[in-house]
């Protein structure tokens with residue numbers, strides 16, 4: 001296969017004294033006064049740059065433990081390699097407004113292999129077979145792997161099969177009563193008292209809906225770069241997701257170890273994340289929380305996306321006539337969302353502004369992830385989402401791209417990090433070369449080209465020249481090839497690739513000293529069972545066999 005530089009790439013020029021390329025993106029020049037970045041010698045090579053970056057980060061900051069993601073808060077931490085925080089603002093923007101086409105794609109999720117429906121959902125109200133629903137008693141806790149907004153993720157062992165799983169726990173009380181949401185709602189509605197109750201009710205519905213979304217989305221998908229859900233169940237105080245255990249830890253953890261990554265490594269992870277995102281989008285799902293903390297590495301060094309707590313599945317818009325021949329209708333725009341949600345440093349500008357957005361926001365986040373892997377921090381950082389938004393708006397020409405990156409990397413960052421979503425690379429649309437005969441929309445492409453949109457295919461970009469997309473998308477690559485960073489795993493139960501801050505944590509209120517789970521606590525009275533009815537789920541036998 002022959003690869004060539006994209007035409008936009010060949011037009012790029014770099015000026016000595018500043019930072020420019022003629023497609024509009026500034027290239028970061030070394031600047032001693034830059035508060036964010038260290039100064040470099042011009043003759044430094046790429047690895048020396050990484051060392052520079054690492055050397056400039058005070059050891060204390062490097063080791064500073066990050067706060068876990070907390071929904072409905074907006075804090076962002078500035079130090080590099082600081083765990084980023086997800087946000088979910090239940091403000092006036094909270095109502096998701098569903099419009100657009102793709103009716104079929106969103107109403108009927110298909111799976112990659114075998115059956116068209118992966119599994120059946122087991123509603124605990126109707127299915128009382130003893131084997132159909134697992135309980136907390138079936139799993140022995142080994143150690144804590146991570147901590148999120150609503151609870152911990154614990155490595156557990158199935159007492160019957162001795163298989164290892166990651167058990168994600170969500171405290172019902174945290175979901176039902178969320179002080180931050182209450183505070184936000186109160187602030188929002190200070191002048192409209194009558195609506196306070198309504199707003200609280202709506203916020204609560206939203207939190208419950210999101211809790212179910214993670215279970216529902218994961219139970220319907222099967223993809224090599226997406227974490228697998230095997231069981232879900234709940235008791236009086238908590239909800240539990242029994243997930244495939246990904247033992248290589250977070251990409252965040254490895255990024256922290258390495259500082260920055262080499263371009264080939266970055267291209268590899270970018271390709272694997274893209275496969276997962278494209279698959280989600282094709283199935284009507286917007287991910288909305290892409291960041292290094294949510295990218296795990298499996299034992300062979302391949303990337304697996306986890307944490308679907310902020311993902312949103314589109315629904316059919318009843319007002320849209322799918323037979324309409326309206327040429328202006330963007331058929332790729334599954335639906336439009338408005339909720340301010342995600343992690344500010346990785347969120348697209350339109351999300352931070354509270355404007356309508358669609359699946360294209362995930363490609364902006366991919367740009368931030370790439371930037372983070374290459375530079376050591378996301379393009380914009382700040383103490384809250386408003387500071388980040390201000391910085392984005394102030395940077396008329398887009399984020400500053402370090403001069404030492406290759407032209408290919410500069411180019412892809414430029415197209416993914418466009419703040420105007422209409423100019424951003426529409427990766428879903430321009431995903432790969434269609435076989436001859438299947439090509440369409442040539443006129444449309446010409447029109448888009450005239451408006452300076454990127455119309456070349458994503459998979460054909462120069463940075464992906466070493467990627468075997470066919471094997472990657474089918475999952476065969478994971479069987480035959482190791483990823484660029486192969487995690488060191490001497491014993492799966494040791495969780496060696498997870499931060500000791502978590503692995504040394506106690507199971508706290510969940511278990512007695514001998515690992516026997518404690519069920520029921522003072523929050524029980526807050527959990528209204530009906531609200532979580534139908535949460536329980538068991539994967540089909542063939543699915544379980546396939547993945548163990």
Ligand SMILES: Nc1ncnc2c1ncn2[C@@H]1O[C@H](COP(=O)(O)OP(=O)(O)OP(=O)(O)O)[C@@H](O)[C@H]1O
Pocket residue numbers: 068069070071086145146147148149150151153166168227243244245246247249250293294296306307308309
């Ligand atoms: N399947 C898994 N295998 C191994 N570790 C996992 C798995 N799922 C989650 N973890 C670990 O637990 C951490 C928290 O998980 P997750 O992000 O799903 O929780 P969360 O409550 O949604 O967090 P947040 O509030 O940050 O969104 C992850 O960052 C990861 O380190």
